[in-house]
Amino acid sequence: MPSIGLGTYRITKYDQIFTAIQSALESKYKLIDTASVYRNEAHIAKALDELNADRKSLFITSKLAPKDHGTEKAKAAVEKSLSELKTDYLDLYLIHWPGIQNCDPKSERNKDLRLETWKVLEQYHNQGILKAIGVSNYEIPHLKELLAECQVLPMVNQIEVHPHFQQRDLVQFCQDHEIHVTAYSSLGRTVEVSPLLTDPTVIDIANECSKSEAQVLLKWALTKGFSVLPKSTNPNHIRDNCLLDFDLSVKDVDRLNEIEVNTKYAWNPSVVA
Numbered sequence: 001m002p003s004i005g006l007g008t009y010r011i012t013k014y015d016q017i018f019t020a021i022q023s024a025l026e027s028k029y030k031l032i033d034t035a036s037v038y039r040n041e042a043h044i045a046k047a048l049d050e051l052n053a054d055r056k057s058l059f060i061t062s063k064l065a066p067k068d069h070g071t072e073k074a075k076a077a078v079e080k081s082l083s084e085l086k087t088d089y090l091d092l093y094l095i096h097w098p099g100i101q102n103c104d105p106k107s108e109r110n111k112d113l114r115l116e117t118w119k120v121l122e123q124y125h126n127q128g129i130l131k132a133i134g135v136s137n138y139e140i141p142h143l144k145e146l147l148a149e150c151q152v153l154p155m156v157n158q159i160e161v162h163p164h165f166q167q168r169d170l171v172q173f174c175q176d177h178e179i180h181v182t183a184y185s186s187l188g189r190t191v192e193v194s195p196l197l198t199d200p201t202v203i204d205i206a207n208e209c210s211k212s213e214a215q216v217l218l219k220w221a222l223t224k225g226f227s228v229l230p231k232s233t234n235p236n237h238i239r240d241n242c243l244l245d246f247d248l249s250v251k252d253v254d255r256l257n258e259i260e261v262n263t264k265y266a267w268n269p270s271v272v273a
């Protein structure tokens with residue numbers, strides 16, 4: 001799996017998708033991350049087609065929406081993503097949230113629905129249609145529940161993780177079970193002014209390394225072994241976000257480890273857990 005990908009959350013207009021994908025391909029990104037809830041899968045397919053992109057050289061990830069848990073809905077969701085993305089396989093497909101939309105968060109039925117969904121993903125994986133399968137926003141209890149019942153182990157957990165919200169126990173659990181961690185919201189820009197890009201420690205390290213604050217934050221994640229999915233529609237940002245061929249010193253990584261404030265900047269999935 002490529003370690004740097006283009007995130008596409010909240011890029012819904014076709015011209016923005018086209019520009020972002022064009023810039024990403026020019027900068028040799030291989031990974032494009034989408035989801036059915038982003039409502040841009042068809043736009044991505046159209047842009048890739050117009051840009052004559054070679055499907056086989058790309059790694060495309062999509063995700064199953066919270067409304068699509070359960071056997072029949074999950075099958076329909078996989079088929080719809082394949083059709084919207086105009087592809088006969090996905091490199092990675094994730095359950096987007098453990099929560100089940102419109103269900104009582106405490107209902108035991110949620111566990112059954114999650115497992116039904118996973119079994120559908122396993123079937124598509126066994127047929128070679130979903131090359132890899134995994135989850136997103138899963139917390140330790142969700143992972144334990146899945147590990148106890150699955151035939152195919154989840155390969156990835158895509159979660160919010162950055163120096164202000166390091167999720168150390170969850171990351172350790174994933175690493176102990178060989179579940180690769182993909183970090184999202186690495187730049188904390190789901191809020192107006194990013195508290196990460198403006199953190200004095202991040203600014204200091206960026207100045208000392210002659211790199212941008214974004215590059216420092218993305219490099220911190222790579223140093224931890226995570227893959228990253230910075231979202232951008234700005235060609236300069238897209239280019240800079242993959243120029244990460246530099247080292248952070250052990251001291252700088254430690255300084256970034258110390259700015260934990262246990263604050264999430266993305267939406268909190270536990271409201272539907």
Ligand code: A2P
Nearest residue numbers: 185186187188189190214230231232233234237
């Ligand atoms: P833009 O589209 O103008 O580049 P996250 O991936 O953490 O959700 O962050 C995405 C946000 O961060 C977007 O608002 C994006 O805005 C911004 N962003 C992406 N790359 C950079 C960068 N290199 N420098 C500053 N802001 C960036």
